[in-house]
Amino acid sequence: MANDSRREEHWARTKRLMIITLSIWFIFSFVVHWFANSLNAFTFMGFPLGFYMAAQGSEVIFVILIVWFAWSQHNIDKDTGFAEEE
Amino acid sequence: MKGAFIDNLPKVYGLYTGGFLIFVLLMAVLEQMGVGADTIGILFVAFTILIYAGIGWLSRTMQVDAYYVAGRQVPAVFNGMATAADWMSGASFVAMAGGIYFGGHGYLAFVVGWTGGYVLVASLMAPYLRKFGCYTVPDFIGTRYGGNLARFLAVVILVVASFTYVTAQINATGTIASRALQIPFEVGVWFGLLGILLCSMLGGMRAVTWTQVAQYIVLIIAYLVPVFWMSNKQGFGVIPQLVYGDAVMRIGELEAMYNMADLPKITEGVKGGLRALSVPHAAAGESAMSSWKFVTLVLCMMAGTASLPHILMRYFTTPSVRAARNSVAWSLFFIFLLYFTAPALATFTKLQVLDPNLATGIIGKAISEVEALDWIQKWANVGFLQIIDANGDGMLQLNEFFMRGDIVVLATPEIAGLPYVISGLVAAGGMAAAMSTADGLLLAIANALSHDLYYKIIDPKAETRTRLLVARILLIAIGAAGAFVASLKLTSILGAVAWAFDFACSGLFFPIVLGIWWKRANQAGAVAGMLLGFAAGSLYLYWVAPAFLGNEPWLGIDHLRFGIIGMPVSLIAMVVVTLMTAEPDAETQAMVDEIRVPVGETVIDSSH
Numbered sequence: 246m247a248n249d250s251r252r253e254e255h256w257a258r259t260k261r262l263m264i265i266t267l268s269i270w271f272i273f274s275f276v277v278h279w280f281a282n283s284l285n286a287f288t289f290m291g292f293p294l295g296f297y298m299a300a301q302g303s304e305v306i307f308v309i310l311i312v313w314f315a316w317s318q319h320n321i322d323k324d325t326g327f328a329e330e331e
Numbered sequence: 332m333k334g335a336f337i338d339n340l341p342k343v344y345g346l347y348t349g350g351f352l353i354f355v356l357l358m359a360v361l362e363q364m365g366v367g368a369d370t371i372g373i374l375f376v377a378f379t380i381l382i383y384a385g386i387g388w389l390s391r392t393m394q395v396d397a398y399y400v401a402g403r404q405v406p407a408v409f410n411g412m413a414t415a416a417d418w419m420s421g422a423s424f425v426a427m428a429g430g431i432y433f434g435g436h437g438y439l440a441f442v443v444g445w446t447g448g449y450v451l452v453a454s455l456m457a458p459y460l461r462k463f464g465c466y467t468v469p470d471f472i473g474t475r476y477g478g479n480l481a482r483f484l485a486v487v488i489l490v491v492a493s494f495t496y497v498t499a500q501i502n503a504t505g506t507i508a509s510r511a512l513q514i515p516f517e518v519g520v521w522f523g524l525l526g527i528l529l530c531s532m533l534g535g536m537r538a539v540t541w542t543q544v545a546q547y548i549v550l551i552i553a554y555l556v557p558v559f560w561m562s563n564k565q566g567f568g569v570i571p572q573l574v575y576g577d578a579v580m581r582i583g584e585l586e587a588m589y590n591m592a593d594l595p596k597i598t599e600g601v602k603g604g605l606r607a608l609s610v611p612h613a614a615a616g617e618s619a620m621s622s623w624k625f626v627t628l629v630l631c632m633m634a635g636t637a638s639l640p641h642i643l644m645r646y647f648t649t650p651s652v653r654a655a656r657n658s659v660a661w662s663l664f665f666i667f668l669l670y671f672t673a674p675a676l677a678t679f680t681k682l683q684v685l686d687p688n689l690a691t692g693i694i695g696k697a698i699s700e701v702e703a704l705d706w707i708q709k710w711a712n713v714g715f716l717q718i719i720d721a722n723g724d725g726m727l728q729l730n731e732f733f734m735r736g737d738i739v740v741l742a743t744p745e746i747a748g749l750p751y752v753i754s755g756l757v758a759a760g761g762m763a764a765a766m767s768t769a770d771g772l773l774l775a776i777a778n779a780l781s782h783d784l785y786y787k788i789i790d791p792k793a794e795t796r797t798r799l800l801v802a803r804i805l806l807i808a809i810g811a812a813g814a815f816v817a818s819l820k821l822t823s824i825l826g827a828v829a830w831a832f833d834f835a836c837s838g839l840f841f842p843i844v845l846g847i848w849w850k851r852a853n854q855a856g857a858v859a860g861m862l863l864g865f866a867a868g869s870l871y872l873y874w875v876a877p878a879f880l881g882n883e884p885w886l887g888i889d890h891l892r893f894g895i896i897g898m899p900v901s902l903i904a905m906v907v908v909t910l911m912t913a914e915p916d917a918e919t920q921a922m923v924d925e926i927r928v929p930v931g932e933t934v935i936d937s938s939h
Contacts (some may be wrong), residue, residue: 285839311659318458
């Protein structure tokens with residue numbers, strides 16, 4: 246059934262998007278903050294960078310990341326014919 | 332009628348926002364005419380609660396779909412606002428800036444965790460649960476894995492996590508109500524509960540949704556206006572969130588100047604709950620242990636966010652799967668507006684207290700002079716603030732000034748010399764934040780008990796009327812239990828809040844995620860994952876929490892982070908037991924395939 250191969254493609258692309266999204270999430274949730282002390286040696290917009298990333302930087306990136314994720318997932322749904330009718 | 336309401340949402344809430352702003356201006360005029368601060372505070376809190384109760388009354392319903400999932404017609408943007416109000420509790424509103432004030436960089440782990448968790452909600456959970464079409468989170472567990480035991484365990488974990496959280500919220504409504512309305516705390520708690528029940532009892536999820544949108548608008552105005560006003564009045568900058576970098580740097584200099592690291596810690600005679608500054612503002616620890624403590628707290632708060640049923644169930648109310656995804660983005664945006672303001676507020680408040688070059692600075696001044704200040708007297712009288720001249724030199728040192736974190740939000744208007752109307756606004760905002768979260772939590776608990784325990788397990792033949800009656804009786808009973816526990820004043824607000832996240836992620840995170848992403852996951856595995864994860868986390872909490880056995884934390888994993896113990900146990904138990912038992916039947920596997928694509932009917936039919 247053609248439906249099955251479309252389903253497989255949809256799920257493969259969905260999984261790939263999830264992995265990319267969570268990789269970016271992992272970097273800005275954990276990696277960046279692990280090195281906060283070293284990052285504080287740099288200045289960004291007048292802030293010590295390590296502090297900035299925890300107070301504002303990671304949060305800005307999370308908002309952008311979810312918007313991008315929602316947009317990309319909708320494109321996958323549309324391309325493979327699994328988007329809902331509006 | 333209902334359709335017309337949904338179509339006119341922007342107009343309705345636009346008018347509401349305008350009306351609220353006019354009310355604030357009216358209060359400002361009354362203040363100028365000499366009406367007392369107490370009266371203005373009472374008017375603010377009473378007026379807003381009356382509005383919420385009105386919305387609750389207008390949203391009353393006798394339909395199951397409307398009661399449990401607001402008829403699945405809440406647009407993404409408005410669901411985003413409702414989720415933001417549902418999410419931001421009394422702790423976020425009142426205690427977060429104070430936490431950053433005292434905890435500096437280390438405390439920001441909460442801010443990172445409570446925002447980044449939404450990435451997990453968007454990518455792993457919300458769209459799939461929406462497609463599934465369940466009414467509650469245990470409904471998903473029970474249907475996906477089958478069997479009453481799995482459903483029952485999910486209900487137990489939900490109740491423990493949410494109840495821990497809701498007592499803190501009812502406590503917060505009681506604190507604010509008692510201060511604004513000048514009634515005793517024990518009465519304030521029951522008054523707060525009454526307000527909460529008025530919003531949720533008659534209309535369930537539908538009523539909670541539309542009151543939460545209204546509460547978000549009040550709370551975000553109440554949080555942002557004082558910070559912008561303070562920043563502009565004190566000459567810090569037009570947009571405070573973007574310009575506090577210099578203030579962060581300056582605090583670093585002042586900490587060195589006052590020799591903060593070497594000042595002796597004074598404990599004698601300090602009132603309960605009060606602290607002096609002792610942790611650097613921006614500097615992060617150098618050791619791997621401090622990095623470890625930061626990231627473990629972030630992980631627990633994120634996984635907890637993605638497992639707390641009162642948040643997940645908000646995404647059951649959108650009209651489509653796509654709207655559920657977009658709605659997560661809106662939710663995080665609306666939450667972000669408050670969360671990226673809190674560090675700015677904490678920084679500017681600290682600078683105003685510390686910097687001798689500013690008129691507001693008090694450290695380094697004569698104690699007699701400081702004690703003559705209005706705001707110092709007012710908050711010292713209610714036990715929120717204390718000055719102890721430990722070295723007897725008559726001057727105020729950094730380690731001699733004690734306060735409660737809550738002051739950072741509550742007293743900003745007074746420290747910066749803003750009119751009293753702003754303090755009334757802040758009280759209304761704190762009330763909105765605590766009430767909206769309490770509503771969501773109470774409804775999550777009552778719905779799980781009425782739908783999953785009563786209807787699905789005890790009496791599957793129950794009539795709609797009976798089901799909704801049971802749901803409402805449970806709501807009142809659980810609210811009363813929460814208010815009773817809150818009136819005993821057992822825990823500080825924030826300890827309990829972090830615990831709710833740890834309970835939720837220990838027991839529910841992997842059973843939900845793997846139920847969607849691992850077709851092989853089966854009933855025995857899910858039961859083992861929930862039972863062992865939740866038990867391991869809870870036992871570790873009992874072993875480590877200062878309130879219980881109080882043992883030395885293992886690898887720095889203290890009572891705020893016990894999800895770090897619960898989650899791996901849950902994952903391993905679930906994977907091992909699943910692989911040791913038979914794979915789920917073809918019907919279940921087909922069901923998982925079906926929730927992975929947005930198109931088509933919900934998996935559970937809408938009249939279940």
